[in-house]
Amino acid sequence: MGSRLPHALRDHHEFVAALGGRRPAVFLDYDGVLTPIVDRPEDARMSESMRRVVADLATRCTVCVVSGRDRAVVQDLMGVTDLVVAGSHGFDIWHPERGTLTHEAASGFEELVDQVSGLLRDEVGSVPGVLVEQKRASVAVHYRLADPDGQREVRELVERLLAERADELKVTPGKMVYELQPKLDWNKGRAVSYLLDTLGLTGDDIVPIYLGDDVTDEDAFRALRGLGVSIYVGQPDELDRDTAADFTLDSPAEVERFLDTLAR
Incomplete structure (x- = not known):
């Protein structure tokens, strides 16, 4: 360690x-x-x-x-x-x-990122303390300022998205953020x-x-x-x-x- x-x-x-x-x-x-x-x-x-x-x-x-x-x-x-x-x-x-x-891996995933960003904004974008940040090649969902219920809501949505789009998406966990990215190596x-x-x-x-x-x-x-x-x-x-x-x-x-x- x-x-x-x-x-x-x-x-x-x-x-x-x-x-x-x-x-x-x-x-x-x-x-x-x-x-x-x-x-x-x-x-x-x-x-x-x-x-x-x-x-x-x-x-x-x-x-x-x-x-x-x-x-x-x-x-x-x-x-x-x-x-x-x-x-x-x-x-x-x-x-x-x-x-x-x-x-x-420089292009070809723009539509996917747009779709996922829109879904995240619709479902958790209004949760207090949650920030949905669309990037060129990923979507970050920051939850540092959310309360425990808000954090749980974000986690459950991310898990559902990964299950529904297992062939398209991967998640990279960070410090109080989930980063949803195209499933590319x-x-x-x-x-x-x-x-x-x-x-x-x-x-x-x-x-x-x-x-x-x-x-x-x-x-x-x-x-x-x-x-x-x-x-x-x-x-x-x-x-x-x-x-x-x-x-x-x-x-x-x-x-x-x-x-x-x-x-x-």
């Missing part, structure tokens, strides 16, 4: 050994990594100091943001437009010079692997580093096993799952310190 993970700052010698003298390519989740988790998703704006650190690091190595949010939304929240961003769990990937990067891990190939980051002199806090980041942690270094962001004693991460950092504040050390 996470409590046995070495710490990427306090156990710096272990982290340096894992780098093996290679130059980093850094992949960052957004919520919980570049910003704290907040009650209202639209309030998760990156701080000025974090923005400076990320921009500084990007002048020294490749930096990509891999988020469950819509790509345009995360770019707006970041206030940074010159980074590679993989939004919607990697379904929508954008490069500042090459524009949208097309891959096997695509996730943050596949997106990171695609980016490593597409951006020419597969050389022996490069070490990919992925920082994430949620269960959706585990796919990326697993994808980098034997290839790079993965870092779970959060309190290890609050980790309620086994993790494929190699190291830990306690909070976005520690992420900022860590990225600053990488940039030097």
Whole structure:
């Protein structure tokens, strides 16, 4: 479990050994990594100091943001437009010079997402504390602010939708959110692997580093096993799952310190 993970700052010698003298390519989740988790998703704006650190690091190595949010939304929240961003769990990937990067799971599911979004809004959109967020490639149902009855209503609807559309939909649970996605073999891990190939980051002199806090980041942690270094962001004693991460950092504040050390 996470409590046995070495710490990427306090156990710096272990982290340096894992780098093996290679130059980093850094992949960052957004919520919980570049910003704290907040009650209202639209309030998760990156701080000025974090923005400076990320921009500084990007002048020294490749930096990509891999988020469950819509790509345009995360770019707006970041206030940074010159980074590679993989939004919607990697379904929508954008490069500042090459524009949208097309891959096997990049389109073909728009009608399904529209239908599911409409159904969710009709059935739970008016439940106090529930937010239905339609994205380019998924629908997120946030229930952090709902009371127990509202949370139960959301859970039962999601379970019913998955049963009725078992061949079309999958759910990715997150922190007080259900993410309904097309049932495609695509996730943050596949997106990171695609980016490593597409951006020419597969050389022996490069070490990919992925920082994430949620269960959706585990796919990326697993994808980098034997290839790079993965870092779970959060309190290890609050980790309620086994993790494929190699190291830990306690909070976005520690992420900022860590990225600053990488940039030097």
